[in-house]
Amino acid sequence: MANTRGKSFIGRFGVHIAVLIFVAIWTIPTLGILVTSLRDKDQITVSGWWTALTSSTQTVAGRLPGASAQVERDGTFVIEGNIFESGSGQVGAFGTRVQAPTQYAAGETAELNDGVTMQLNEDGSFVLTSPQAFEGDRGQRVYYSVLQPPSFTTENYNTVLFSEGIGRSFLNSLTVTVPATVIPILIAAFAAYALAWMRFPGRALLIAAIIGLLVVPLQMSLIPLLKLYNGVGAFFGVPAKTYLGIWLAHTGFGLPFAIYLLRSYIAGLPREIMESARIDGASDFEIFVKIVLPLSFPVLASFAIFQFLWVWNDLLVAMVFLGSGSDQLVLTGKLNALLGSRGGDWEILATSAFVTIIVPLIVFFSLQRYFVRGLLAGSVKGG
Known part of the structure; x- marks a missing residue:
C-alpha cells in the first residue's frame, strides 16, 4: 500500500509540476505583450520588457x-x-x-x-x-x-483603439466568430451522436473519412472551396464576399475536428442510460436532446473555445471569403492595415496583439472549468 501511495503522490506531484510549466509557458509571453504595450516606444527599441521597471x-x-x-x-x-x-x-x-x-x-x-x-x-x-x-x-x-527612467504610457492604446474603423472591424469579427462557432457545434453534435449510437451502412467509412479530413491543410483546400462556393452562389444568385460564405467556410474547416472530438465523448457515455430511455419509449431525437446534450456540455464548451480562438484570430479565410473593404474588414485585418509599412513600430504591434486576445481570454476563462474535463472525459469509457 505504501508503494501505491508513493507512486500516487509522485504522480500527482509530477502533474502539478507539468501544469505549472504549461501555465508559465502560456503566461510569460502574454505578460510580455502587456508590459510592452504599455512602455514608451523609445524604450522598447533599446531594452526588453523584463527590464521595464529598471532604467x-x-x-x-x-x-x-x-x-x-x-x-x-x-x-x-x-x-x-x-x-x-x-x-x-x-x-x-x-x-x-x-x-x-x-x-x-x-x-x-x-x-x-x-x-x-x-x-x-x-x-x-x-x-x-x-x-x-x-x-x-x-x-x-x-x-x-x-x-x-522607466516610462509607461497609454498612448499606444489610444492610437490603436481610437483609430478610424476599429469599432466596425470589432463588430465584424463578432459577426463572423459567433455564428462560425455555433453552426459547427450544432451540426457536429447531431453527426457525433449518429456515428456513436446509431447503426447504418457506411458508418465506419464515414468515421474514417472524418479522421482523414483532420490532416487536410487549410491552404490546400481554401481556393477549391472558394471556387465551389462562387459557382454554387452564382447558380442560386447569391453574391460573393458575404458573411454566409465565411460562416460556411469556417464550418467546413471546423467540422472534422468537432465531430471527432464530440463522437469520442458521446461514445463513452454509459450505454445503460440510452437503453433505459429506449425502453421508456424515447426516440433518438429525444435521447439526444434530453440526455446526450446535457451530459456533453463539457466537450461542447471545449470545442467552442478551440473554434472561437481559431476564427477570432483568423485573417487568411476572412480576406479570401469576406474581402478587405472598410465595411468588411475583421479586427485582425484592420490591425494589420494599421501597422502597414510601420512594421517596426513594436508598441503598435504589441498593443494590437493584446487587444486581439482580450475577447478570447474572456471566453476561455468563462469556460475553462469545462476545458480539461471535456478533452479527457472521452478517453475513458463509461461503465
Missing part, C-alpha cells in the same frame, strides 16, 4: 547650437547650453562620430579639429570652445547615451 540606456543623436550662439571670452569663442530641453537627464558617455557614439565619458574633454574642444557633463550641460570664430548655422554633431 535603460539609450543612444541619442543631436546637434549643438550654431555660430549665432557663440560668445567671445578672452580671445576664445565659446558655445554653452544644455542638451536636455527639459533641463533634466543623465548623460553616461558621448561622441562626435556615429561609429563611436560613446567614445568619451561624461565630463571628459574631447579634442576636435582645429583646436576645438567639447565637454559634455552628466547633467547635459556642454561647453564648446574654439580659438577661432565658429561659422555656419549648423552646429556640432553629437551622440550621447542617456540613462532613461
Whole structure:
C-alpha cells in the first residue's frame, strides 16, 4: 500500500509540476505583450520588457547650437547650453562620430579639429570652445547615451483603439466568430451522436473519412472551396464576399475536428442510460436532446473555445471569403492595415496583439472549468 501511495503522490506531484510549466509557458509571453504595450516606444527599441521597471540606456543623436550662439571670452569663442530641453537627464558617455557614439565619458574633454574642444557633463550641460570664430548655422554633431527612467504610457492604446474603423472591424469579427462557432457545434453534435449510437451502412467509412479530413491543410483546400462556393452562389444568385460564405467556410474547416472530438465523448457515455430511455419509449431525437446534450456540455464548451480562438484570430479565410473593404474588414485585418509599412513600430504591434486576445481570454476563462474535463472525459469509457 505504501508503494501505491508513493507512486500516487509522485504522480500527482509530477502533474502539478507539468501544469505549472504549461501555465508559465502560456503566461510569460502574454505578460510580455502587456508590459510592452504599455512602455514608451523609445524604450522598447533599446531594452526588453523584463527590464521595464529598471532604467535603460539609450543612444541619442543631436546637434549643438550654431555660430549665432557663440560668445567671445578672452580671445576664445565659446558655445554653452544644455542638451536636455527639459533641463533634466543623465548623460553616461558621448561622441562626435556615429561609429563611436560613446567614445568619451561624461565630463571628459574631447579634442576636435582645429583646436576645438567639447565637454559634455552628466547633467547635459556642454561647453564648446574654439580659438577661432565658429561659422555656419549648423552646429556640432553629437551622440550621447542617456540613462532613461522607466516610462509607461497609454498612448499606444489610444492610437490603436481610437483609430478610424476599429469599432466596425470589432463588430465584424463578432459577426463572423459567433455564428462560425455555433453552426459547427450544432451540426457536429447531431453527426457525433449518429456515428456513436446509431447503426447504418457506411458508418465506419464515414468515421474514417472524418479522421482523414483532420490532416487536410487549410491552404490546400481554401481556393477549391472558394471556387465551389462562387459557382454554387452564382447558380442560386447569391453574391460573393458575404458573411454566409465565411460562416460556411469556417464550418467546413471546423467540422472534422468537432465531430471527432464530440463522437469520442458521446461514445463513452454509459450505454445503460440510452437503453433505459429506449425502453421508456424515447426516440433518438429525444435521447439526444434530453440526455446526450446535457451530459456533453463539457466537450461542447471545449470545442467552442478551440473554434472561437481559431476564427477570432483568423485573417487568411476572412480576406479570401469576406474581402478587405472598410465595411468588411475583421479586427485582425484592420490591425494589420494599421501597422502597414510601420512594421517596426513594436508598441503598435504589441498593443494590437493584446487587444486581439482580450475577447478570447474572456471566453476561455468563462469556460475553462469545462476545458480539461471535456478533452479527457472521452478517453475513458463509461461503465
